[in-house]
Amino acid sequence: MTDTPRTSAIRTEGLAKTYGKGSSAFKALREVNIDIAENEFFTLLGPSGCGKTTLLRLIAGFDFPTEGQILLHGRDIAALPPFQRPINTVFQNYALFPHMTVAQNIGFGLKMLGWDKARIGARVAEMLRLVRMEPMADRATSAISGGQQQRVALARALAPAPKVLLLDEPLSALDYKLRKEMQIELKRLQHETGITFVFVTHDQEEALAMSDRIAVMNRGQVLQVGDPRTIYNAPADRFVADFIGESNLLTGRVMGAAGPGVHRIALDWAEILALGQPDGAEALVMIRPEHVQVLFASTEGALPATIAETVFVGTETRLHLRLSDGVAFIALLPNADATSERLEQGRDVWLSVAPGTARILGGDHG
């Protein structure tokens, strides 16, 4: 399901980073092997402290790996200082130079590369146009809004036409609407420039919306790499299923195969069909809330449950349910039909899972 990258832009081999020594050593990254294709929008996704920022800093050259290699178009750059890598970064808080104007900020990298004044001027004008900031060229960076600072930071990092652009949670400081706008803007910039983007975020929605491929990380390890659909529909393990979107995770007994890649799983009160390969007698089954249908009468293969709470969230209604064994369960129902009005608290309902949507997860069954 994962595309095979055509030409690799960044590849890491056995990359590891340990801070400190002896008993106080902290392994920020262990055995990271990723392969980012040229012209790809690649996202490193994970909770804070998962190592995604460390990985980004190693690629940028702000930190150096304890072990392993970082290959840029096949050349090991792990030991090069940042100013010798054709890689630029958009920093989380933009890190714009406060003593320079917008145009001076954008031109800084070019000036350091030794471009002449006329060429810098032309390139800066081009960049200002690209991020739609032409009228702001001579402003102080403190005299523009957060969204505009974001655009300047992007223009500054794109100006030297790097091989790879690194973005460290660049949208986290913006408000919701601006963030949505910038997501589209970033995609546009990536298409127009054709530069490989490596994007770090802890926001799974952002990652799903923008990425060609996502690497989900936790505790210094890459757990799964894949396109957004694969990551969402077929998470590799419990952590990925839990972190990306919402999911109901139930443990059941494997009753046998029901077809190629489909197994019958017995839960406490019903038997359901799930995709995937169990690795034992027990299996962890993931059911996404939007794949659940609520029925008002007992049906073959439906799970009995009680409505604990109903939350109206605009386009949908979120149902917090309790299964008969007391386990919490979430269902997400579109508000299009009239059934949503019948979902009062305390009502007994039956949950049916859309065929082909339940999935058996690998890894631990904890």
Added chain:
Amino acid sequence: MADAAEVARRYQAAAARRRWILKAPALLTILLASFGPLAVMLVYSVMEKGNYGGVAFGQFSLDGWTAVFFKYDPFDETTSLVVANLTVFLRSIKLALVTTIAALLVGFPTAYFIATRPAESRSQWLLLITIPFWTNLLVRTFAIMGLLSNQGLVNNALIWSGVIDKPLQMLFTDGAVLAGLVYVYLPLMVLPVYASLERMDFRLVEAGYDLYATRWKVLRHIVIPSCKPGLIAGSILVFIPAIGAYVTPRILGGGKNMMMGNLIELQFGQGRNWPLGAALSITLLAIVTVALVVYIRNTAGKGGAHGH
């Protein structure tokens, strides 16, 4: 109902009065402490000198001011420039300038070093910087004298290691005064520069490296402009006391390498010429003011707007 407005107005008036009463002590202190002495100096400088020091009040005279620059020879009735005074002015300006530059060159790396230590050890480094302040200036200056004298530590070490075979005359030179001044005023450079570096966002340094700036270029284009307020404050804090220094040139410069502080002291002491002393003091003040204006104009102009 009309009373309510009246009460409110009275309350506001009372509040305004109270504010002025509360402000008064601070205003009075500022006024007395900054303008009082100046006024006294100004008045003294335009009086006739008293016979045993002091001034003869009521006898207006510009002799004090004339004596700053000119001397009158009663025998051949000519007026000439007082070269000795001008030499002292120039030496003071030169030494204060060189002291400031030396303090910048030594103080900036020191401050940078402290600012880049882990947060918990920075205060310990700062404490080390301030330790010399715990000892009296006079004692420290005599200690430097002990180091630099002909039988001092430095000369003995040089002779012992065979670099020289007879002691170098280091004490009572401009070099000795300079060394003393830099040593004494260095903390005044380190502290404000450190304060500004500590506030600097070190991600700017990373951003600089990321945008192809080498270490030297990051220093020149990012770090120095970012901590300019601290560099300016430090330079002013070193230059002003250095140009008027008294103890250091007196002890390490001997009698012959006077600076303005010593010249002024001479007029109020042995010279018994208080009007000249007062006029010299005001001249020093004028030199400092001019130097500051020129310095701030030149440093604030470059690099455009600066975030504070």
